[in-house]
Amino acid sequence: MPFRRTLSVLTALPLVVPSYVGAFLAISALGPKGLLQQMLSPIGVESLPEIYGLPGAAITLTLLSYPYTLLTVRAAFRNLDPSLDESARLLGHGSWSTFFRMTLPQLKPAMAAGSLLVALYTLSDFGAVSLMRYETFTWAIFQQYQSAFDRSIAAVLSLVLVLFAVLILMGDGFVASKGRFYRTGSGSARATNAVRLGRWRWPAVAFCVAAVVAALGMPTAVLGYWLVKGVSAGEPLTLVWSATLNSLYVSLMAAVAATVLAVPVAALAVRHPGHLSRLFERVSHTGYALPGIVVALALVFFGSRLVQPIYQTVWVLVFAYVVLFLPAALGSFRSSLMQVSPKIEEAARCLGHGRISVMLSITAPLTRSGLLMGGALVFLVTMKELPATLILGPLGFSTLASRIWSASSEAFFAQAAAPALMLIFISSVPLAILMIRDRSRQ
């Protein structure tokens, strides 16, 4: 397929567009008196289909979260054993039949895992649904928290939300326990062959390009429009710099803290498997299922009652990020550690090196890329996290996310444009590096 490499990076990039940015762009472009309508009004179009509510929220979240499924399924595709497909062909199955009876079933676990990620993401999403005025649990919780003095209603709603998340995760466990990928031989893996698409080439490219345009191109274009409009209207850009620095600061802290904490947990789980270490690892994964707003509320209760001195400081905020995103760091370091055979460490021990020396000279260099990758992931998701940032951020501490939110929830789209562009730009850098590294290893 033409442009394979470029498209493989571009199709994953919508990950960096925060849902609330996507939503405000959709509203400003497609909503009432939005850009599209302004363009169409000369030819007599007076109103567009309603964007607010379920359709808008669904479209926005679908466009921005599809990379989760894309990435998991793509990884699974890469790991498929080509000899299985070849055996199917040799047993008399055509390419379609092989695809449906051999390839697709093997991808099922990955597709399920990806879908569940999307489900969790959507369940805990707060920004897009709020802007689209679609009343979900996260929105209701935030309303209760802001308006009511009695926070027990928010707490009850949070518990229900957690219950949903747990149900989704149980579904994940169900699928994962049944799905396994097997390679037939223990020998070194042969790379999967690329399929020649023939005349399907251009439709395939068109489909990928359409996805990229809808999820990445349009948002950037609309953002650019608002930026130009804002700057020409005298919108000050200086405010963005301090917010950028704040965002970088907390995201870096969260990335470092999550990475540092991931090391012992993963080491325990991989090198000393047992009931206790498994429990430890499970507990570390809860952040995965907990919506950000729930963690934030829990920390508000906790912070305002028990640890008053650090409540309303950056530390609580970073702690929330770590709770939420530790699983990302953990997963990536864990898989890189699993690839280092304990035999290698043992061999180093037998050559006269002590435990610490082996860790520094053997284990650390071999797991470095996994560690970096986990840190980069945490950095990326922290940059765009919204509800915890809103609730736990110290007074007057504005980040890119909180500035975008405050501007766009008041419909000052031009004000939101500069921080949004900055946010997308900063988070694309680590993601693009990750993707390129990942490919160069193949």
Place this chain on the structure above:
Amino acid sequence: MNEAVLQCVGVTKSFGDFVAVRDVTFDVSRGEIVAILGSSGCGKTTVLRLIAGLERPDAGQILIRGEVASTPQRQTPPDKRGIGMVVQEYALFPHMTVRQNVAFGLNNLSNDQKKDRVAEVMSLVRLENLQDRYPHELSSGQQQRIALARTMAPRPSAVLLDEPFSNIDAGLRSEVRRDVEEILRVNDIAAVLVTHDRDEAFAIADRVAVMSDGELHQVDTPEAVYHLPSSKRVAQMTATCDFIEGVVLQDGTVDTEAGILAYDTHSSDIEPGSSVELVIHPDDFGIDENESGAMIVQAREFRGDATVLMIALPSGATLRCRQDSHCAITSGRRVDLILNRPGPFAAFSV
């Protein structure tokens, strides 16, 4: 060949309820190669890991150069033992060049000394020109020799080799094996080698330790474990063989269907009149075609360098007889057995 470099005394190791190694006792002298022969899962790798200090014994003790290194209570860490180990997968460090891999164990040397020693062991394994390669750029035979070079570099007092030849192409295996043996012999190093391949064990080892289900059954020279196995189990593990029953006579022979045969044994409870089984190897008997013979050729298997005939005895028991490649006797023929050697044959009581 007298001072014991390694001694295992009554070593036992369990994983949960599973006893992987039970009461293992043996020793290895300076310059001696001992092969532990056993099928997979019999505990032989665990023995190596115990010696290397990677596992702690539940009972017994391990001595290195006469000093206690492992007891259930106390154990010297692997990096303080001066024991080298080459594992089946070689475990070369993928992020280091060959030179860095080999120098890894040379902690206490100056840079110049390191360089000299690396050059020395690299020439020992005859791979001087590969020092700047990375492990994945080497063939498995080269990786094997680098792993050995890395292990030898710090001058260990003993080397442990876990299935060292199993990842090497069959065609190269005997050549690599001879190289390894020569390196060990020239450096007068004690070695314990673990293998499931009896030909390999016989070819390289001074003594073979036959192991199954976590226990050592017999530790002896290759000739002894082959010709005079201590049990039926050992006989089956060390050779292709058949068993023939008989009754012990007064003069130290056994009366069998295949004739009266001399016997030898490890067991003490064999006396005239008792029933025994004798171990018969395929080359112990020759055959003669004879239309009135009591034996029948039941099956014939052409092996290229030999022809193996399956001979049915009157009782229904069968013996394999190895004939030369041009042997034309076909199945169904009646034959007589002719003793190729006077014996004795290893006997076990039934």
